[in-house]
Each structure stands twice: as C-alpha cells, then as structure tokens.
Amino acid sequence: MALLPRLEDxxxxxxxxxxxxxxxxxxxxxxxxxxxxxxxxxxxLLRRTWExxxxxxxxxxLDPLTKELVYLAASxxxxxxxxxxxxxxxxxxxxxxxxxxxxxxxxxxxxxxLNRLAAGTRVAVDERYSD
Amino acid sequence: MALLPRLEDxxxxxxxxxxxxxxxxxxxxxxxxxxxxxxxxxxxLLRRTWExxxxxxxxxxLDPLTKELVYLAASxxxxxxxxxxxxxxxxxxxxxxxxxxxxxxxxxxxxxxLNRLAAGTRVAVDERYSD
Amino acid sequence: MALLPRLEDxxxxxxxxxxxxxxxxxxxxxxxxxxxxxxxxxxxLLRRTWExxxxxxxxxxLDPLTKELVYLAASxxxxxxxxxxxxxxxxxxxxxxxxxxxxxxxxxxxxxxLNRLAAGTRVAVDERYSD
Amino acid sequence: MALLPRLEDxxxxxxxxxxxxxxxxxxxxxxxxxxxxxxxxxxxLLRRTWExxxxxxxxxxLDPLTKELVYLAASxxxxxxxxxxxxxxxxxxxxxxxxxxxxxxxxxxxxxxLNRLAAGTRVAVDERYSD
Amino acid sequence: MALLPRLEDxxxxxxxxxxxxxxxxxxxxxxxxxxxxxxxxxxxLLRRTWExxxxxxxxxxLDPLTKELVYLAASxxxxxxxxxxxxxxxxxxxxxxxxxxxxxxxxxxxxxxLNRLAAGTRVAVDERYSD
Amino acid sequence: MALLPRLEDxxxxxxxxxxxxxxxxxxxxxxxxxxxxxxxxxxxLLRRTWExxxxxxxxxxLDPLTKELVYLAASxxxxxxxxxxxxxxxxxxxxxxxxxxxxxxxxxxxxxxLNRLAAGTRVAVDERYSD
Numbered sequence: 132m133a134l135l136p137r138l139e140d141x142x143x144x145x146x147x148x149x150x151x152x153x154x155x156x157x158x159x160x161x162x163x164x165x166x167x168x169x170x171x172x173x174x175x176l177l178r179r180t181w182e183x184x185x186x187x188x189x190x191x192x193l194d195p196l197t198k199e200l201v202y203l204a205a206s207x208x209x210x211x212x213x214x215x216x217x218x219x220x221x222x223x224x225x226x227x228x229x230x231x232x233x234x235x236x237x238x239x240x241x242x243x244x245l246n247r248l249a250a251g252t253r254v255a256v257d258e259r260y261s262d
Numbered sequence: 263m264a265l266l267p268r269l270e271d272x273x274x275x276x277x278x279x280x281x282x283x284x285x286x287x288x289x290x291x292x293x294x295x296x297x298x299x300x301x302x303x304x305x306x307l308l309r310r311t312w313e314x315x316x317x318x319x320x321x322x323x324l325d326p327l328t329k330e331l332v333y334l335a336a337s338x339x340x341x342x343x344x345x346x347x348x349x350x351x352x353x354x355x356x357x358x359x360x361x362x363x364x365x366x367x368x369x370x371x372x373x374x375x376l377n378r379l380a381a382g383t384r385v386a387v388d389e390r391y392s393d
Numbered sequence: 394m395a396l397l398p399r400l401e402d403x404x405x406x407x408x409x410x411x412x413x414x415x416x417x418x419x420x421x422x423x424x425x426x427x428x429x430x431x432x433x434x435x436x437x438l439l440r441r442t443w444e445x446x447x448x449x450x451x452x453x454x455l456d457p458l459t460k461e462l463v464y465l466a467a468s469x470x471x472x473x474x475x476x477x478x479x480x481x482x483x484x485x486x487x488x489x490x491x492x493x494x495x496x497x498x499x500x501x502x503x504x505x506x507l508n509r510l511a512a513g514t515r516v517a518v519d520e521r522y523s524d
Numbered sequence: 525m526a527l528l529p530r531l532e533d534x535x536x537x538x539x540x541x542x543x544x545x546x547x548x549x550x551x552x553x554x555x556x557x558x559x560x561x562x563x564x565x566x567x568x569l570l571r572r573t574w575e576x577x578x579x580x581x582x583x584x585x586l587d588p589l590t591k592e593l594v595y596l597a598a599s600x601x602x603x604x605x606x607x608x609x610x611x612x613x614x615x616x617x618x619x620x621x622x623x624x625x626x627x628x629x630x631x632x633x634x635x636x637x638l639n640r641l642a643a644g645t646r647v648a649v650d651e652r653y654s655d
Numbered sequence: 656m657a658l659l660p661r662l663e664d665x666x667x668x669x670x671x672x673x674x675x676x677x678x679x680x681x682x683x684x685x686x687x688x689x690x691x692x693x694x695x696x697x698x699x700l701l702r703r704t705w706e707x708x709x710x711x712x713x714x715x716x717l718d719p720l721t722k723e724l725v726y727l728a729a730s731x732x733x734x735x736x737x738x739x740x741x742x743x744x745x746x747x748x749x750x751x752x753x754x755x756x757x758x759x760x761x762x763x764x765x766x767x768x769l770n771r772l773a774a775g776t777r778v779a780v781d782e783r784y785s786d
Numbered sequence: 787m788a789l790l791p792r793l794e795d796x797x798x799x800x801x802x803x804x805x806x807x808x809x810x811x812x813x814x815x816x817x818x819x820x821x822x823x824x825x826x827x828x829x830x831l832l833r834r835t836w837e838x839x840x841x842x843x844x845x846x847x848l849d850p851l852t853k854e855l856v857y858l859a860a861s862x863x864x865x866x867x868x869x870x871x872x873x874x875x876x877x878x879x880x881x882x883x884x885x886x887x888x889x890x891x892x893x894x895x896x897x898x899x900l901n902r903l904a905a906g907t908r909v910a911v912d913e914r915y916s917d
Contacts, residue, residue, distance in 0.1 A: 132655045133385045134481050135494070162390075166376070169385045173495035179579060180379070180502075183572055187372045192361035197328055198369050204335035205373035205509075207906040210472065210734065213380035214373065215908065216391040219658050230323035232659070233697035236906045238329050240704075241318045242336035242345065244899040245297070247729075248311070249344035251862040251891045253870065254264045254300045259293075260347040262525045263786045265874050266887070304888035310710060311895075314703055336902075338513040341603065341865065346515065350527050363528070364566035367513045371573075375506040378598075382469040382498045384477065393656045394917045395647045396743050397756070424652075428638070431647045435757035441838055442641070442764075448834060449634045454623035459590055460631050466597035467635035467771075472734065475642035476635065478653040492585035500591050503580045504598035504607065507559070510573070511606035516526045516562045521555075522609040524787045600775040603865065608777065612789050625790070626828035629775045633835075637768040640860075644731040644760045646739065657909045686914075690900070693909045704903070711896045716885035721852055722893050728859035729897035737904035738897065740915040754847035762853050765842045766860035766869065769821070772835070773868035778788045778824045783817075784871040 137168040146174035150181050157185060164217060196225040204239050268299045277305035281312050288316060295348060327356040335370050399430040408436035412443050419447060426479060458487040466501050530561040539567035543574050550578060557610060589618040597632050661692040670698035674705050681709060688741060720749040728763050792823045801829035805836050812840060819872060851880040859894050 136142075143151060151171075154163055170177040188198050199222035206214035219232070227235075255261075267273075274282060282302075285294055301308040319329050330353035337345035350363070358366075386392075398404075405413060413433075416425050432439040450460050461484035468476035481494070489497075517523075529535075536544060544564075547556050563570040581591050592615035599607035612625070620628075648654075660666075667675060675695075678687055694701040712722050723746035730738035743756070751759075779785075791797075798806060806826075809818050825832040843853050854877035861869035874887070882890075910916075 133383050134478070135383055135491070137385070165388045166380060166383070166385050169383045170379065172491065173499070175579065176495055176499050179499075179576055180376070183372060183576065184376075186568065186572060187365075187368045191365050192359060193331075193365045193369075197331065198365070200324075200328065200332055201335040201366055201369045202373045203906070204332040205339045205370045206377055207902050208336045208339040209374065209377040210901075210905040211377035211380055212908065213385055213387050214377050215906065216387050216658070220391050228323060229659070229696065233700055234318075234322050234324045234329070235332055236903055237318045237697070237700050237703075238324075238332045239336050239906060240899040240903050241314060242333045243340065243902045244895040245311070245315075246337055246340040246342035246345050246865075247862050247895050247898045248301065248891055249297060249342055250865040251858070251870065251894060252264050252266055252297070252300045253867065254268070254297050254344055256344050256347050257296045260351050265871070266884070303884065304892070306710065307888055307892050310707055310892075314707065317699065317703060334513070338509050341508075341512040343515065346513065347527070360528070360565065364569055367510055368566070368569050368572075370513060371506040371509050374509045375502040377472075378469050378505045379498055379502050381472040382465070382477065382501060384474065395645050396740070397645055397753070399647070427650045428642060428645070428647050431645045432641065434753065435761070437841065438757055438761050441761075441841060442638070445634060445834055445838065446638075448830065449627075449630045453627050454621055455593075455627045455631075459593065460627070462586075462590065462594055463597045463628055463631045464635045466594045467601045467632045468639055470598045470601040471636065471639040473639035473642055475647055475649055476639050478649050482653050490585055496580075496584050496586045496591070497594055499580045500586075500594045501598050503576060504595045505602065507573070507577075508599055508602040508604035508607050510563065511559060511604055514526050514528055514559070514562045516530070516559050516606055518606050518609050519558045522613050596775075600771050603770075603774040605777065608775065609789070622790070622827065626831055629772055630828070630831050630834075632775060633768040633772050636771045637764040639734075640731050640767045641760055641764050643734040644727070644739065644763060646736065657907050659907055661909070689912045690904060690907070690909050693907045694903065704900070707896060708900075711889075711892045715889050716883055717855075717889045717893075721855065722889070724848075724852065724856055725859040725890055725893045726897045728856040729863045729894045730901055732860045732863040733898065733901040735901035735904055737909055737911055738901050740911050744915050752847060758842075758846050758848045758853070759856055761842045762848075762856045763860050765838060766857045767864065769835070769839075770861055770864045770866035770869050772825065773821060773866055776788050776790055776821070776824045778792070778821050778868055780868050780871050781820045784875050 133165075133169050135169050135172045137165055138171045139168075143171055144174050147171040147177055150174070150177050153185075154181060166213065166217075196222060196227060199225055199227070200231075200235055203235060204242075207236070207239050208243060264296075264300050266300050266303045268296055269302045270299075274302055275305050278302040278308055281305070281308050284316075285312060297344065297348075327353060327358060330356055330358070331362075331366055334366060335373075338367070338370050339374060395427075395431050397431050397434045399427055400433045401430075405433055406436050409433040409439055412436070412439050415447075416443060428475065428479075458484060458489060461487055461489070462493075462497055465497060466504075469498070469501050470505060526558075526562050528562050528565045530558055531564045532561075536564055537567050540564040540570055543567070543570050546578075547574060559606065559610075589615060589620060592618055592620070593624075593628055596628060597635075600629070600632050601636060657689075657693050659693050659696045661689055662695045663692075667695055668698050671695040671701055674698070674701050677709075678705060690737065690741075720746060720751060723749055723751070724755075724759055727759060728766075731760070731763050732767060788820075788824050790824050790827045792820055793826045794823075798826055799829050802826040802832055805829070805832050808840075809836060821868065821872075851877060851882060854880055854882070855886075855890055858890060859897075862891070862894050863898060 151163055202218050282294055333349050413425055464480050544556055595611050675687055726742050806818055857873050
C-alpha cells in the first residue's frame with residue numbers, strides 16, 4: 132500500500148478537484164493516474180507538479196515522443212518502476228515501436244557502462260570539450 | 263591524472279591501433295577522444311567497447327540525434343562529467359539547438375523529481391499499466 | 394525470500410542474542426525488525442551495524458525526528474523500499490504529520506531535480522561558495 | 525565552463541529579469557546564484573524552477589532549516605557539488621552548527637549503508653510495515 | 656509482466672536461436688535465464704550483450720568468483736533485484752560461502768557510507784593520490 | 787576547500803588523537819589520509835568510522851585485495867573520486883595489476899549496463915532464483 136492514501140474523486144478537496152479537471156481535459160480521458168491520486172493529499176504539491184509536467188512534456192523544440200524517450204532514459208537509470216511502466220505506455224501511445232524501445236534500452240545500457248568506465252579510469256575531459 | 267596512462271599513437275599495440283583506425287574512419291576525423299586512449303591499455307576492452315558503441319549509436323529505428331539525447335539523459339542522471347561534455351558536443355554536431363538542450367534538461371529534471379515522488383510515496387503501479 | 398535466512402530467536406548465536414537484548418531494551422519493545430534477523434547471520438556485522446545505528450540516530454545536536462527525515466531523504470533518493478517503509482513508521486512514531494511528510498517529499502523531489510539541472514549545465518560553483 | 529552561458533544582468537530577457545527581481549526581493553540581497561544565471565537561457569524553465577523552489581523551501585509544516593538539511597541529504601546522496609556547497613551555505617545562514625552538520629553527515633552515511641544492506645540481502649519488508 | 660515478451664524457444668529467430676545455443680554450450684546447461692529470453696526480442700542486442708558477458712566474466716587476471724563479487728557490489732549499489740538474485744546464485748555456484756557473502760555486504764555498505772562522507776565534506780583528494 | 791577544516795595533528799582533540807594513533811599503528815605509516823583529518827572534527831564519528839573500516843577491510847573469509855576490489859566496484863558505481871583514487875592506491879599496494887584493474891572496470895561496466903537492461907525491460911526474476 133502507498134504511504135499516503137490514494138484518494139477517490141469523492142475525497143478530493145476543491146483545489147485537488149480543479150487539478151484533476153485540468154488533467155482530464157489535457158489528456159482527453161477520464162482516467163487519472165494513481166500518482167496524482169496520491170499527490171492529491173497535498174493539493175499545492177499536486178498543482179505544482181501537474182503544471183510543471185504539462186509545461187515540460189508538451190510540444191516544443193523537442194517533439195512529445197522524444198521527450199518520453201528522454202524521460203524513460205532517466206527513469207530507467209534510476210530504476211523507477213512506476214515511471215518506467217507509465218511512461219513506456221505513454222511512449223507507446225505516441226508511436227514508439229518495439230525496435231525503438233530496444234534501441235532506447237541499448238543506448239541507456241551503453242551510457243551507463245561508459246559512465247562507469249569514465250568514473251573508474253578518472254579520465255580528464257579532453258581539452259577541446261572542457262571549455 | 264587518469265588512473266591509467268593516456269596512450270599516444272606511438273604507444274599503441276597493433277590491436278589497439280587497428281581500433282583507432284576504425285574510429286578515425288567512422289568519425290571522418292583524425293581526432294580520437296581521450297577515453298579511447300585510456301581504454302587502449304586493454305586492447306580487448308577497447309575493441310568490445312568501440313564495437314558496441316558503433317553498433318548502438320548508429321542510425322536505426324531511432325535517429326542519431328535522438329540517441330545522443332537519450333545518452334545524455336542517462337549521463338546527466340549519473341552526473342558523468344566526461345560523458346555529458348563529450349556527448350553534448352556530439353549532439354551539437356548533430357544539430358541540437360539551445361532550445362532542444364534546455365528542454366532536455368527540463369525533462370530530465372522532471373523525471374528525476376517524479377522518480378523520487380513515486381519512490382517516497384510507494385505508490386503502486388496502476389493496474390492498467392502493471393501487466 | 395531474503396538471500397540469507399531470517400533467524401528466529403531460537404536460532405540466534407549468543408552474540409546475536411546479546412544484540413537483540415540491546416535492541417529490545419533501547420526500543421522498549423519486544424519486536425525486532427527483520428533486517429536485524431537477517432544481519433544476525435553475521436553476529437559481528439549485526440553488532441557493528443546496531444551500535445552505529447544507536448549512536449547515530451539518538452538525540453544530539455539534531456533531534457530524533459529531524460534525523461528520521463534526513464534518513465528518509467537519503468533512502469528515498471536511493472529508492473530503498475525497506476528503509477523508506479520502516480523509517481516512515483519511525484518518523485510517524487516520533488510525530489511526523491501528513492503535512493510534514495508531503496513537504497519532505499516536495500523538498501526531496503526539488504533537490505533531485507536541481508541536482509540534475511546542475512549536472513546537465515555543468516554550472517561551476519559560485520566563487521563565494523567554493524572556498 | 526558551463527554548457528550554457530552564464531548571463532549577466534544586461535543580457536537577461538525581460539522575462540528572466542522579472543524572475544531575478546523576485547529572487548532578489550525574496551532573498552533580500554542583490555546576489556543571484558550562478559545556477560539562475562545559467563537557467564536564464566530558458567526564461568520559462570527559470571520561472572518554473574524559481575517558483576517551485578520558493579514554494580517548496582519556504583516556511584510550512586517543516587521549518588526552513590530542516591528543509592535545508594533534507595535538501596542536503598538528497599544532494600549528498602547524489603554527490604552534487606554545486607547543490608551541496610550552496611545549500612550548506614544556506615543551512616549555515618539559517619543557523620546550522622558544526623555539530624548539526626556532522627550529525628547530518630553521519631545519518632546520511634548510515635542510511636546509505638543500510639540502504640545497501642537491505643538491497644543486498646533482499647530482506648522483505650516486515651508485515652507490520654508493508655501495508 | 657516484462658515490457659517485452661519473454662520468448663520461448665519456438666519463438667526465437669534463427670539469430671537469437673544461435674545465441675541460445677552458445678549460452679547453453681558455455682553454461683553446460685539447457686536452462687537459459689529469462690533476461691536472455693527478453694533481450695531475444697532484439698537479436699542484435701542479444702548477441703552483443705551475450706558476447707560481452709562471455710568475454711568479461713570468463714577467467715582472466717581475476718578469477719571468475721572474484722568477478723561475480725565485483726558484479727554483485729555494483730548491482731547491490733544500484734539495487735538491481737534481478738542482477739543481485741541471479742549473480743548471488745552464480746557466486747554460490749562458484750563457491751561463495753555465507754561468510755564471504757556477509758563480508759561482501761559489509762564492504763559494500765562501508766563503501767557506500769564513505770562515498771557519502773567524502774561527498775558531504777567535499778574533502779579534496781590527498782596530493783599523493785591525485786596525480 | 788572542504789566544508790569542514792582539515793585538522794593538523796596539533797589541532798586534534800585527545801579522542802581524535804587516539805584514533806590517529808590507531809590508524810598509524812594499523813597502517814604502519816605516519817601518513818593519515820585527509821578524510822580522517824576532516825572527520826576528526828567530530829571525534830565520535832571519526833572513531834566509529836575508523837573502527838568499522840578496520841573491522842570490515844581486514845582479513846577474513848575474503849582476502850584484503852578482494853575487499854579492495856569490491857570497495858572499488860561500489861565507489862566507481864557511485865562515482866566517488868576520493869574513494870576511487872585512495873582505494874585504487876590501496877589495491878595497488880596489495881598487488882593489483884594493470885590487467886586486474888582493467889578487468890575490474892570491465893565487470894563494473896557490464897554490471898551497470900545489465901542493471902539498466904533489467905530495469906528497463908522489467909524482467910521478473912526467474913522462478914528458480916526468486917525463492
């Protein structure tokens with residue numbers, strides 16, 4: 132069980148309810164992910180987190196699928212099951228193919244390996260990349 | 263100083279020299295990054311790491327720039343300065359704009375924040391995403 | 394199942410039993426957390442870990458609740474479910490309110506986000522903070 | 525050098541300048557930390573990050589010094605030099621003593637140790653803490 | 656459920672089948688770990704990962720048991736349950752005793768603690784160890 | 787500069803001085819690493835940390851060189867420069883060869899890669915390894 136109750140719609144404060152309305156409108160779906168139902172215990176934290184998510188993950192200089200892949204790369208490196216499962220679903224909904232997913236995994240695996248080879252050898256950054 | 267010597271071309275074993283030839287041909291440049299000069303102390307490790315890098319980062323279902331962004335997302339999450347600086351340069355060379363870079367940073371920051379909110383609340387994965 | 398057996402009281406060596414007596418006396422409860430029952434497979438490791446825990450988490454310049462919050466912040470950053478659940482219970486027992494818990498989560502989330510923004514931009518430490 | 529330019533006041537866009545005005549007013553000081561000067565390259569990211577920081581770190585159910593300690597615990601676990609140095613300074617400004625700082629370090633060290641003992645033994649969460 | 660299907664032998668492509676043949680020959684067993692059945696969705700990734708594993712974990716300047724202990728130390732630090740459980744089994748098969756396992760845990764716990772004490776104090780590397 | 791002063795011998799409290807005497811006797815050298823000079827600001831923390839280090843890293847079921855390799859594997863995964871440099875020196879002093887060091891790096895790199903492949907695929911632990 133979560134460490135904070137997962138609030139049903141009937142349990143939401145008016146402020147939390149307003150955020151849920153925005154989530155539903157933005158997603159075009161009545162379904163609200165459980166992390167929002169848990170964060171709803173602190174409506175101010177819920178609002179800040181939702182607004183940041185909406186502003187960050189929407190279209191911009193990077194397209195929404197690329198943003199999902201970047202989000203996944205960080206979440207896989209941190210081994211966050213909740214985030215990996217929900218954002219894999221989001222990436223799939225935005226068109227991620229099986230081949231794109233396994234290439235993503237391969238790149239994340241490679242980066243984590245080379246991150247440690249750099250750490251363990253203490254190689255200094257090449258002069259041309261250090262300024 | 264690195265914990266293993268950074269080998270100059272004249273110090274390379276024939277096996278390491280052969281890998282450097284491949285790196286130069288693939289990159290279309292005489293410059294070889296210092297991490298390869300440090301890994302050259304173990305030519306078998308150098309060869310495996312280079313072949314994996316070439317196979318992983320080349321064109322595929324994901325384009326090379328997207329792969330660099332994914333690589334950066336993992337490396338930023340691990341705070342690997344060597345990898346962040348060299349792959350930011352690689353992403354820039356493949357066309358990453360300032361706006362794409364700051365959006366990447368914003369997504370990585372958001373993911374790391376939500377990874378911890380999920381961890382701290384112990385929210386279970388929604389049933390619809392857990393199988 | 395754990396990778397080492399969870400020892401029942403009847404299975405404890407005399408050295409491990411002595412540590413359990415101290416845990417029970419310090420906690421004022423007969424209940425001993427399962428991690429101690431697993432560490433009891435190596436009585437010397439059990440003793441060192443217990444003595445360090447008692448010395449570190451007791452009252453000092455920081456009060457015990459603040460220490461639990463700090464402990465939680467590290468454990469959430471590492472996503473250690475065992476530690477998060479047991480120390481959330483400990484913090485609750487020491488008076489942590491719902492509002493304090495969600496503020497803790499918000500601070501940990503913010504720190505993890507800014508840790509990555511600092512990593513990704515490679516911003517140098519301001520001169521006034523670097524010496 | 526940072527991967528994005530550190531903007532001087534004269535280089536700020538009007539939106540970034542407005543955030544700097546708020547930072548100066550909130551801090552009661554003309555000095556603005558360099559991370560804000562780097563984030564100012566993306567005024568929208570600057571604004572979101574600043575507003576989140578102000579809302580999260582201000583007084584609430586936890587006092588500002590406790591929030592700094594929690595922030596430090598996460599940042600030390602992630603080994604973020606920028607965040608450790610600037611928030612140690614902030615904690616000192618809010619009254620953190622030498623003894624409080626070394627106790628914080630001891631708790632963070634203990635948590636990181638026990639996080640790994642729990643991970644390595646795969647001890648299950650005690651029934652009484654798992655629901 | 657895994658995010659990619661776990662392939663049965665009858666579902667393998669010829670390239671993946673060839674890798675499974677090599678795994679079975681190298682291990683002297685018909686059993687193939689599930690991670691290979693999941694990676695088999697991308698036969699090229701399967702081949703690269705298997706060849707790297709075989710080349711890295713075999714006998715060399717370090718004996719195979721020591722390599723398993725090193726592998727475990729990294730996996731425990733990252734809290735990878737899959738890797739901890741499968742490589743504990745591998746280390747056991749290569750002769751790891753209970754006492755060796757608990758000493759490994761103690762060393763990993765100590766390192767993680769001191770890693771954070773070094774991070775939190777920002778102690779500079781002693782001159783004699785920094786070049 | 788470190789966040790706590792690096793104490794010279796003349797600045798040590800009697801309790802810290804006693805620990806330094808033990809370190810010198812155990813190491814058979816007058817040199818004391820700087821991390822101990824920083825921890826000496828809290829003599830109780832210094833004593834606990836030193837006693838734990840001595841008890842953990844000494845000969846046991848694992849030989850001292852193997853313990854150094856395990857310590858390095860954790861420290862490389864956490865990218866702790868202080869710990870990597872000082873314990874590479876310690877491992878060298880205990881006989882670690884160049885070939886052993888590069889094999890260690892290869893194993894740590896492989897583990898970090900596979901830790902992320904397991905995380906990203908969410909592969910469940912094989913039934914035979916999960917109990």
